[in-house]
Amino acid sequence: MNIETKQQQVEATMRLAPVIPVVIIDDARHAVPMARALVAGGIPAIEVTLRTPAALDAIRAIAAEVEGAVVGVGTVLTPKDFHAAEQAGARFAVSPGVSPNLLAAADDSALPLLPGAATASEAMTLLERGYRYLKFFPAVPAGGAKLLGAWASPLPQLRFCPTGGISLTSAPDFLALPNVFCVGGSWLTPNDKLKGGDWSGIEQLAREAALLKGVVA
Incomplete structure (x- = not known):
């Protein structure tokens, strides 16, 4: 799959909703009800970060069981992360930055990458590689809106x-x-609601986030 086709897939994912939840999940058993709550609230694209041992199992479960969810993997740092995410059924990958090895892995994979950039030079370098859709990270510390x-x-x-x-x-x-096109945020799946199984609360947070669609330029 060429870079342009993968870029079109990234654009389609970014346009699904105004917010992509950035999820840190400690218990894979919470993945399916959490994802169903997000989808019910109008937020179908979900980024599960590789920050816990449960992450890949959570991605597998969401990919297999949650209709309407477009599950992706975040905090992708290495080619090993990239390939593991693809095998788990992720539909897109997100990285906080990039490295030559990670970009090479993305070139060799059908999994679309949303790479991170924090400076104009990083953004220009990615543009030269054919990437038009980027993650701006860390958004607020790096300079904000x-x-x-x-x-x-x-x-x-x-x-x-x-x-x-x-x-x-x-x-x-x-x-x-x-x-x-959209923002990433961890506020939709706070740890207390995940641990407490407050799926209706997560659905309500998703509904509030989905209403932000009207402000997109």
Whole structure:
């Protein structure tokens, strides 16, 4: 699969909803009810991060059992991570940054990559490789909506999913930018609701996030 086809898949995923939840899951048994709650609330694209031993099992379960979910893998750091995510059934991969080895693994895989960039130089380097859809990370510490908005004119080919320090309150500032399709956020699946099995609470958070769609430029 060529880079352009994979870019089209990334764009389609970014356009599914205004927010992609960034999930840290400690118990794979929570994955399916959590994902069903998110989908029911209007948030189908879900990024499960490789920050816990349960992550790959959670991805497998969501991919196999949750209709309407588009499950991806986050915190992809190495080619090994990339291949494990693909085998688990992930539909997209997200990295906080990039390395030559990770980009080579992405070239050799059918799994679309949303790579991270925090500077204009990093974004330009990825653009040279054919990547038009990027994760801006860490969004708030790196400069926030003002920095990302400043890139819109000199880098009009690029569209972003800013992630890192974003909340329901601050998300509209990013979503109003012309070069932003969606944001990533961890507030939709807080640890207390995951551990407590509060799936209706997660569904409500998803519904609130889905309503942000109206502010997208």
